[in-house]
Amino acid sequence: MSLAHRIIPCLDTDGKRVVxxxxxxxxxxxxxxxxxxxxxNAEGADExxxxxxxxxxxxxxxxLETIRRVAAELAIPLTAGGGIRSLDDARSVVRxxxxxxxxxxxxxxxxxxxxxxxxxxxxxxxxxxxxxxxxNGRWEVMVRGGRDSxxxxxxxxxxQGVELGAGEILLTSVDRDGTQIGFDTLLTAAISxxxxxxxxxxxxxxxxxxxxxxxxxxxxxxxxxxSIFHDNVQSIRDLKQYLAARNIEVRLPC
Amino acid sequence: xxxxxxxxxxxxxxxxxxALERLGAASQRSTSPACLAKAEALLLPGVGHYGALIRALxxxxxxxxxxxxxxxxxxxxxxxxxxxxxxxxxxxxPELRGLKLFSGSVRSLPATVKLPHMGWNRxxxxxxxxxxxxxxxxxxxxxxxxxxxxxxxxxxxxxxRHGAEFAAVVEEKNIYGVQFHPEKxxxxxxxxxxxxxxxxx
Numbered sequence: 097m098s099l100a101h102r103i104i105p106c107l108d109t110d111g112k113r114v115v116x117x118x119x120x121x122x123x124x125x126x127x128x129x130x131x132x133x134x135x136x137n138a139e140g141a142d143e144x145x146x147x148x149x150x151x152x153x154x155x156x157x158x159x160l161e162t163i164r165r166v167a168a169e170l171a172i173p174l175t176a177g178g179g180i181r182s183l184d185d186a187r188s189v190v191r192x193x194x195x196x197x198x199x200x201x202x203x204x205x206x207x208x209x210x211x212x213x214x215x216x217x218x219x220x221x222x223x224x225x226x227x228x229x230x231x232n233g234r235w236e237v238m239v240r241g242g243r244d245s246x247x248x249x250x251x252x253x254x255x256q257g258v259e260l261g262a263g264e265i266l267l268t269s270v271d272r273d274g275t276q277i278g279f280d281t282l283l284t285a286a287i288s289x290x291x292x293x294x295x296x297x298x299x300x301x302x303x304x305x306x307x308x309x310x311x312x313x314x315x316x317x318x319x320x321x322x323s324i325f326h327d328n329v330q331s332i333r334d335l336k337q338y339l340a341a342r343n344i345e346v347r348l349p350c
Numbered sequence: 351x352x353x354x355x356x357x358x359x360x361x362x363x364x365x366x367x368x369a370l371e372r373l374g375a376a377s378q379r380s381t382s383p384a385c386l387a388k389a390e391a392l393l394l395p396g397v398g399h400y401g402a403l404i405r406a407l408x409x410x411x412x413x414x415x416x417x418x419x420x421x422x423x424x425x426x427x428x429x430x431x432x433x434x435x436x437x438x439x440x441x442x443x444p445e446l447r448g449l450k451l452f453s454g455s456v457r458s459l460p461a462t463v464k465l466p467h468m469g470w471n472r473x474x475x476x477x478x479x480x481x482x483x484x485x486x487x488x489x490x491x492x493x494x495x496x497x498x499x500x501x502x503x504x505x506x507x508x509x510x511r512h513g514a515e516f517a518a519v520v521e522e523k524n525i526y527g528v529q530f531h532p533e534k535x536x537x538x539x540x541x542x543x544x545x546x547x548x549x550x551x
Contacts, residue, residue: 098471099467099468099469099470099471099512100469100470100471100490100509102470103471135507137536142469142470167364167365169370171369171372171533171534171536171539171540172492172534172535172536173492173494173531173534191364193364193365195365195397195494195534198481201448215396215399217397217398218397218398219496220397220466220468220494220495221397221398221494258440263466263468263494263496264466264468276507277513292461293464293465293466294463294464294466294468294469306428316471317468317469319466337404347470347490350462
């Protein structure tokens with residue numbers, strides 16, 4: 097009896113449609129979020145993350161409608177984020193049906209946002225998303241969709257975020273994102289060992305071996321991927337069977 | 351069957367409503383003592399802070415009608431914080447008093463493990479359970495909490511372990527509680543809610 101390692105598909109949306117790029121650029125259409133959500137719910141995904149990666153003020157009503165429609169398809173937890181700048185933004189996302197919210201750039205700009213969200217919704221509902229890039233032998237926090245450096249150490253920022261009340265870290269390797277050469281196990285293990293909360297690894301997954309590696313060597317509690325699931329490169333069902341056969345605890349779909 | 355959802359202004363009540371809807375059960379949100387007095391079945395969903403839940407119950411004068419309904423035999427299901435509220439106190443807000451339907455207290459899970467206890471875990475059956483009827487012993491349920499009833503007694507029909515053993519499912523007469531989120535726990539969660547609806551019918 098122990099906690100299962102989670103497999104989490106991620107829908108990066110432009111508000112309405114699922115999009116996917118390499119290293120955060122070159123976006124292309126990857127499908128309807130509602131149809132994909134229904135498919136992943138049925139295939140045994142452990143949670144779903146929906147991000148508005150082109151977040152802007154005028155897009156948010158569209159995104160909220162997407163959250164409502166996605167949530168209606170799910171009997172598993174839903175995390176939503178992208179462009180959440182305030183408690184009010186987070187409230188509307190939760191009211192639309194999200195169980196957890198992720199914050200990234202806005203929390204770097206104003207860390208107190210994490211504490212405000214944690215007080216209102218509880219730590220279990222606050223996911224701090226960190227985009228980290230290897231620069232001069234350390235991991236630097238990147239903001240604005242991985243484009244700009246925040247001149248901040250990723251390990252220190254993760255620890256500060258947890259102290260402020262984040263209940264989970266969604267850690268994306270900017271170097272690995274979209275490359276399909278495997279998760280960044282060094283980065284993930286470093287962050288996972290530095291914080292007391294669960295860590296979701298993201299960026300670079302393709303093969304079942306990559307998932308096995310991130311759970312064992314990377315000490316990840318959950319692993320997130322996008323296009324390999326959208327494009328049927330990897331089925332969640334087969335992936336979980338592969339992991340179970342290697343004695344990695346996963347929740348096998350019924 | 352009409353389920354009254356106690357809405358105290360926090361968390362994602364919508365997902366519980368949707369889960370009941372899928373099972374063909376009508377539900378309505380209630381924040382008034384009068385609605386509790388007429389309820390056929392009660393569900394207290396809970397996410398967030400224990401203090402916020404207990405304060406909301408008292409500020410909205412819901413404690414007395416809720417206890418009266420439970421004593422009348424109205425089936426009650428507490429989810430997550432809704433289970434924790436059944437005990438005497440919680441370390442999360444030691445100055446407040448719980449519903450005291452069960453003796454014992456809610457404590458923080460130990461810092462030797464990652465907290466919150468977040469994700470899918472399995473149960474250990476302590477005695478036959480009505481809520482878990484027909485559900486595989488290997489089924490996983492979705493948990494998201496840092497505090498738990500670790501000083502449980504005979505009311506705990508199923509246990510879970512994360513750093514310490516705690517009450518995952520409690521049952522006594524018409525009082526039911528689950529520490530996990532059945533509305534987020536796929537097929538087994540839906541079956542558990544269906545079992546509650548049948549028990550309440």
